[in-house]
Amino acid sequence: MSDALVRLNGVSKVFRGRGGAVTAVDDVDLEVRRGETVGLVGESGSGKSTVARLVMGLQPVSAGTVEFDGCPMTSIKGRQAASFRRRAQMIFQNPFGSLLPHFTAAANVAEPLRLHRVVDAAAGQVRARELLELVGLPPRSAELYPHQFSGGQQQRIAIARALALEPELLVCDEPTSALDVSVQAQILSLLERLKDELGLTMLFISHHLGVVEKLADTVAVMSRGRIVEQGPAEALFEQPRHPYTRQLLAAVLPVRGEPVPLPEDPWRPEDDDGVRMIEVGPGHRARIGAAEQPQAVR
Amino acid sequence: MTADVLLDVQELQVQFRTERGMVRAVDGLSYSVARGEAVAVVGESGSGKSVGARSLLGLLPKTASITGGQAIFDGNDLVGMPERAMRAIRGRRIGMVFQNAMEAMSPTITLERQLTEHLIWHGVCSKAEARERAIRALGEVGIPEPERRIRMYPFQLSGGMRQRAMIAMATAIEPDLLIADEPTTAVDVTVQRQILELLKAQKERGTGIIMITHDLGVARFFCDTAVVMYAGQVVERGPMAEFIECPAHPYARGLLGSTIDVGDRHRKLSVIPGSPVDVANRPSGCPFRTRCALADADRCTHAQSLESVSPGRVAACWRSHDHV
Amino acid sequence: MTETDRIDPAERPGPPDSSEPAATAGAAQAQSQFRRAWTRFRRNKLALASLVILAALIVVAMIAPLIAPYGFEEPDYENTLAGPGTAGHLLGTDLLGRDLLSRLIYSLRTSFLVGFGAELAALLVAIVIGLMAGYRGGRAEQLLMAVTDVMFAFPTYLFAVLMVAVLGRSVGAVILAIAIASWVNMARLTRAQTLTLMQRDFVEAARAMGAPGVTIAVRYVLPNAVGPLLVAVSFGIPAAITAEAGLALLGLGVQPPTPSLGGMIQDGISYVTSYPNMLVWPAVMLAVVLLAFTWLGDGIRDAFDTTGTRR
Ligand SMILES: Nc1ncnc2c1ncn2[C@@H]1O[C@H](COP(=O)(O)OP(=O)(O)O)[C@@H](O)[C@H]1O
Ligand SMILES: Nc1ncnc2c1ncn2[C@@H]1O[C@H](COP(=O)(O)OP(=O)(O)O)[C@@H](O)[C@H]1O
Ligand code: SF4
Ligand SMILES: [Mg+2]
Ligand SMILES: [Mg+2]
Numbered sequence: 001m002s003d004a005l006v007r008l009n010g011v012s013k014v015f016r017g018r019g020g021a022v023t024a025v026d027d028v029d030l031e032v033r034r035g036e037t038v039g040l041v042g043e044s045g046s047g048k049s050t051v052a053r054l055v056m057g058l059q060p061v062s063a064g065t066v067e068f069d070g071c072p073m074t075s076i077k078g079r080q081a082a083s084f085r086r087r088a089q090m091i092f093q094n095p096f097g098s099l100l101p102h103f104t105a106a107a108n109v110a111e112p113l114r115l116h117r118v119v120d121a122a123a124g125q126v127r128a129r130e131l132l133e134l135v136g137l138p139p140r141s142a143e144l145y146p147h148q149f150s151g152g153q154q155q156r157i158a159i160a161r162a163l164a165l166e167p168e169l170l171v172c173d174e175p176t177s178a179l180d181v182s183v184q185a186q187i188l189s190l191l192e193r194l195k196d197e198l199g200l201t202m203l204f205i206s207h208h209l210g211v212v213e214k215l216a217d218t219v220a221v222m223s224r225g226r227i228v229e230q231g232p233a234e235a236l237f238e239q240p241r242h243p244y245t246r247q248l249l250a251a252v253l254p255v256r257g258e259p260v261p262l263p264e265d266p267w268r269p270e271d272d273d274g275v276r277m278i279e280v281g282p283g284h285r286a287r288i289g290a291a292e293q294p295q296a297v298r
Numbered sequence: 299m300t301a302d303v304l305l306d307v308q309e310l311q312v313q314f315r316t317e318r319g320m321v322r323a324v325d326g327l328s329y330s331v332a333r334g335e336a337v338a339v340v341g342e343s344g345s346g347k348s349v350g351a352r353s354l355l356g357l358l359p360k361t362a363s364i365t366g367g368q369a370i371f372d373g374n375d376l377v378g379m380p381e382r383a384m385r386a387i388r389g390r391r392i393g394m395v396f397q398n399a400m401e402a403m404s405p406t407i408t409l410e411r412q413l414t415e416h417l418i419w420h421g422v423c424s425k426a427e428a429r430e431r432a433i434r435a436l437g438e439v440g441i442p443e444p445e446r447r448i449r450m451y452p453f454q455l456s457g458g459m460r461q462r463a464m465i466a467m468a469t470a471i472e473p474d475l476l477i478a479d480e481p482t483t484a485v486d487v488t489v490q491r492q493i494l495e496l497l498k499a500q501k502e503r504g505t506g507i508i509m510i511t512h513d514l515g516v517a518r519f520f521c522d523t524a525v526v527m528y529a530g531q532v533v534e535r536g537p538m539a540e541f542i543e544c545p546a547h548p549y550a551r552g553l554l555g556s557t558i559d560v561g562d563r564h565r566k567l568s569v570i571p572g573s574p575v576d577v578a579n580r581p582s583g584c585p586f587r588t589r590c591a592l593a594d595a596d597r598c599t600h601a602q603s604l605e606s607v608s609p610g611r612v613a614a615c616w617r618s619h620d621h622v
Numbered sequence: 623m624t625e626t627d628r629i630d631p632a633e634r635p636g637p638p639d640s641s642e643p644a645a646t647a648g649a650a651q652a653q654s655q656f657r658r659a660w661t662r663f664r665r666n667k668l669a670l671a672s673l674v675i676l677a678a679l680i681v682v683a684m685i686a687p688l689i690a691p692y693g694f695e696e697p698d699y700e701n702t703l704a705g706p707g708t709a710g711h712l713l714g715t716d717l718l719g720r721d722l723l724s725r726l727i728y729s730l731r732t733s734f735l736v737g738f739g740a741e742l743a744a745l746l747v748a749i750v751i752g753l754m755a756g757y758r759g760g761r762a763e764q765l766l767m768a769v770t771d772v773m774f775a776f777p778t779y780l781f782a783v784l785m786v787a788v789l790g791r792s793v794g795a796v797i798l799a800i801a802i803a804s805w806v807n808m809a810r811l812t813r814a815q816t817l818t819l820m821q822r823d824f825v826e827a828a829r830a831m832g833a834p835g836v837t838i839a840v841r842y843v844l845p846n847a848v849g850p851l852l853v854a855v856s857f858g859i860p861a862a863i864t865a866e867a868g869l870a871l872l873g874l875g876v877q878p879p880t881p882s883l884g885g886m887i888q889d890g891i892s893y894v895t896s897y898p899n900m901l902v903w904p905a906v907m908l909a910v911v912l913l914a915f916t917w918l919g920d921g922i923r924d925a926f927d928t929t930g931t932r933r
Contacts, residue, residue, distance in 0.1 A: 085832025
């Protein structure tokens, strides 16, 4: 518990627009420990990307605190902010869009090194090539431009760029959702390998339950801005406690096993109003209040 | 199955005229669809799934042309069919559902007109009756308060609801054949399940369905037959259950092995190396040989034809017998 | 697929993107946006020919003193109002016996100077203000909006006329007048481009990387707006040349005796019935220049058109 690299305490984010206020993230508590991969799963619009942006400090929180390595982010200013930037990096869903189109692959990867004046230009080029090799791209790709790569290769470049500063935290927002399944498998294998080799700490976001289960040590399930259940991946997927988690699992169509019938009476987010998170197992919490008794599931 | 064949596609070929010359986007696509049968066309992006389907309805861009093959629907060849005749079939006897409902709907027209116009146009029923049918169809796809919603514009609906409205639109006229091009790719899993249940009901009424998807879970849940495409060609075709049980073609095996299910935490992913093939640079011989672990320099450089591997199943790989 | 469909974070899990560029097969060559644009541009023969013609004319204008047979105000009293083909005066002479070919070459120089000068000055201001307005909003945006409103209320042309009236008729003043009259549209274009590009994911990625705002605006966003700006400039230069010609017709162009295409046309109009060649040469030259720029602009626009992935 003490080794939390990132900790969100009662974090909310409200967007006010013409159509009124949208609570994208609602009172979220979340912790990412060093060396651990936390998976965040939920349907689109549930607030996953917003959590990622709040963790990265790309948007200010509306309420609550985000702490990075024990230090509240709101108090990080000036020089400190620059050093925080080096410690957390992010990869995005759309790899082509997130790369600089007018920079070569190597220049894209070297750019964070240049920005933070880590090494000089020549050393940056050398380092960029090493990183490209680390993510499995051939040396000749260094001088090519992003549009000359396939989607999977572009995502590899984005990963190399995110790793350039040797960040302590890597936030991945749907990194494989725009990719073909064969390429998704490649990228996941790459991330698994990097996780082992470099001891990365990751916040891994996906709407795909199987993908999250594959990569994450701990999983949090989000719906309408709230976390409804969180716990060790094994426990959560084998013994889901919240009706929404079960519903989500039932909706997934497996290739190998048999599909589960959908629950008769679908759960609605309103059902959770006023319901508290409770401990349902070691490190496993669900928003099922005190009223509901633990019971055997599935 | 052969008795009730609705559509029989044989050796379909489609080419695009591009800046870099002719590109064979679809190069030999064959399958058939019977009444009440759902055929899954699966494969990675760029493998020619959409182009193959759109060519059936003459919905290709101007730079494309069908250069070979036939598609017999109800005794008539859809290939080369005059536009007038095609219009009588399109939307009436063959419906189409797209990945993005916005593609099928005009943004400035209410649902009512979108849904009734073609009913009236095809002379299926009167205006009043069409409205009633449309409302019923919306209700059937699970859109609450259809009387009110039918007056809305597409952008006033959520993505999932729009997708359902489009299905209502395609099915209200009760087509014989429905082509669904990634109908659930852009929606969440729960909505996906609802949409598939809707299409299942349609199928049970005897509609033949071509389901284009890159999601093997969807294909397996919904379809009876699998058609696996790679680089514009069919590499494997056969009953879905057998295909999932033991795919014959190395690419199909790789695809299945790459697919991640819930519960796969400890399964080692099998990874197909390399990137999906660009049809503009398709290698000679077996198109998969640049990524295939079993490729040899001799036989794989020769074109592979679809050979029977077991009754009702074909695969385009000389090694596929070893695996079945 | 579209690349500018961001802002909506409620993005759906994307489909495999079929507009993906091809895998790098074999030994692909590095292809920057300029190389790509150039490859496409070269295929457009009309645009390529226009580029060659303009380049030739620009060279001629630059070395005018070296190749013009006479000075632009050098009179030949023996041969006033000479027809084309007169010995020593290939295109003839004007009322004062000044060699029309020489004047044409010099006026090309003036017109290019005005066209390029005004557009480049406008571009510079437009980039700074447009980028700031698009990226930061705030004061730059308020200024741009206010000026835009004024400009919309005032016809641009009228504005230029007023400016010349105030600033005088030296080449510099005319350039300034036209630049002031035309920077606003360019700034609005820059702002619009910036706003669109800011929706692209690479901006958020850059922020996550820790890039400061100025770096993002200048180093990441601006280079991607180069295509549209280049197109705007290539349509803006002939517009500026036309504007100078228009001012000249009102007697507000570059101060004689410095010749400009507009000034020569104005001179020619007075004698159009008796000595049409005084009008024909500058008019034809103006038409050639304008047409070439238009074709060039079309070519550049098509070359940079990256909205649809071309294969
Ligand atoms: N910048 C923003 N302005 C307004 N609303 C936003 C913004 N970002 C996110 N939202 C809203 O917040 C909710 C959660 O969005 P998001 O975090 O992107 O979800 P997810 O990543 O799980 O799909 C959505 O309803 C979305 O419309
Ligand atoms: N408008 C087009 N112009 C040129 N080529 C195209 C066009 N549309 C598709 N193609 C080619 O056809 C191939 C198959 O495309 P498509 O059928 O859309 O693939 P899928 O639906 O399997 O993802 C693509 O790889 C591409 O090369
Ligand atoms: S023919 Fe050869 S390369 Fe092609 S799939 Fe079979 S073994 Fe692999
Ligand atoms: Mg998201
Ligand atoms: Mg498709």
